[in-house]
Amino acid sequence: MVAKKSVKTVFEAIESFFSRPETFPSEDTERAFTEVSRGIPVLIADKCIGCSLCALSCPAQAITMIPGGKRMLGNRQVEIKNPSFDYSKCIYCGLCAQVCRQNAIEMRKNVDPIIIIK
Amino acid sequence: MGAVSLKRNDSSSVLTVFPESLPETVRAVISSYPHLVGITATHVANSIELIYSFDNWKGEMKHLLVSLPEKGAAVESISSQIRGAYIYEMEIRDMFGVSFIGHPLPNAKLLLPESYPQGAPPPLLKTVSLEQLMQILNEVQMQEPPSSVIPITGSSRYSVESIVILPFGPYHPALKEPEHFAIALEGEKIVEARPRIGYVHRGIEKLAETRSFLQTLFLVERVCGICSFHHSWTYTLAVENLLGISPNKKAEFLRTLVAELERIHSHSLWIGLLGYWVGFDSMFMWLWSARERIMKLLEMIAGNRVNKSFITIGGVRYDVSDEKLKVVKREISEFEKEFRRITEEVMSYGPLEERTRGIGIYHADTAISSGAVGPVLRATGVPYDIRKVEPYGAYPEVSFDVVTGNRGDVLTIAEVRVKETFESIGIIQQLVEKMPSGNPVPSAFFMGTSKDGEAFARTEPPRGELYYYIRGKVGMRNPYRVKIRTPTLPNLVLASEAIKGYTLSDVPLILTMIDPCFSCEDRAIVYINRKEPFIVKLPRAAPQGIGLGCSL
8 A cells, every 4th residue: 555655656756847837937927918918008099089988987087088189070170188097096907998989999918017106 | 586676665575664663573584584684774865774684595585674863873783683683783883873772792893993083974874975084084093193902802791810802913923814803711712702893994885886887896896806706796786687787698607607717716715725724835835726727717718817807787898709618618627637636635634634623613503693604604504505596697507506514614614615616617517518609798888877776686606695785866877875795794703603612723713714805894995195196194904905805
């Protein structure tokens, strides 16, 4: 019985020696985003029509609408407001990008980690 | 179906009771409806309404409505009949200023800081604004010296010299989350333990009244770090019932899938922690490395590991493709092999069994009178599982067993949780097989106004029955009242009961057998002075709810 157990232990040790370690390699943990992360919201300014849906829906109330220049609507010029994101409040849920009817907010992953200095 | 509207004119389930006749009515009701689900208080135009909700283990509920005047509201305490009611009553006393006659702890606070001024208005009244509340608490913290923790056992009860009152917590190496226990010790034996929570209280119920339905969904998700999906699901069920929205079949299946993955991750987390509490660190490492598979799956499905933000009112936010479902199926069978191997080795390990068998023994009637829920209750043999008694989501379509034990102690609860994990694996495999087609994402997210009405919803998170009550007022964008009753609150009453007679070294083990989630039942308020950004004036309580689990 004891012999059987020790043989099993030896096999287990050899198996563990060649198998994947349980801990993550450091380069995996240092990346800001994985392939399945949601990313961070970034405004595409020329698509935005200033409807404020994103600011109304934001759960963390991290979006404020700021004056963002002029835009032709029909044949007259109107002042519009664009969303500005406070990334220290943002919870990166992606709801603003989903409610935007113009797809003016993009969830980007190819950005460096945001460093917030107040 | 998980969520039910409260119809006040339906005399079979709702009884309107005069305050003076409440004790007799409760006595009559608990003979056939023994389980107290919760006590909900709402402030409506100059009066405070209390709703006592009872269940008869079959999913049929009885509600008692008591209306009290706002000024000097007082009602008889029912804690002499149902012991677990005392903690709900304390919560209502703190938050609404209702006084309960004959309450065992007439002056103790449960959630508010000890220094909350006597004459200040109770926080959850509609007449109190958020700014007013912040000002009160800010002033208290700026002016008063830090008060020491008042021993809530009260020194007068024990005048014998041999009894020592030991403050256990709020910051203690054995506790991962801040809560305070006043433990009366005779030698090494525990005579009595009294819980005091509120160190990570964040005021979520009050905040929910200032945000729209969709924003509140993300707020309630942050009640708990482990059963976050169940909180948002329960809230969504109640809101969908209130607004008359129903999701399609695929959305129901996907919700159930994520919920079951969450159950597996919660249970394997707790079983690993059990090893940690008894000093068996290898077990902790093994189980947590197995659990990482599940976390990866959750991240793949929802994009987040912990706060999934997967659900929305009327459906789910992301569709899950067939390729991803194949990955789920493959990974879950891999996980099953690994989990089976680890638990077979670990649960048959002699020292672990010796350390947990017969620790924290409690009986079914103790559990019922404390109002205990979830695996803690099922370990004594009561087959009470919301997934069976009041099916919601896709649970009617899958077959699974309700796991019960035969005696209540740490080892039985651990075995119940191990078996429940296997049941969950079975449910997930069935869900992937039967996954219907369709588009689960609603065409537009709900951002409208509410209707008049009340709805409550119950689900079965890993820790036990979770109860939400939502009240809407016509034309309002925000819910009028959101009441959350988390499973740890009644289980904590049971733990403080089960702890009697054991030694001080068993305290961490018995406290964690209920899988406590102190952030679930608490809610810290962080004050940020707007003029000086990021200077956080720390309240004497914990600054933020950083915990393994649930708190309001």
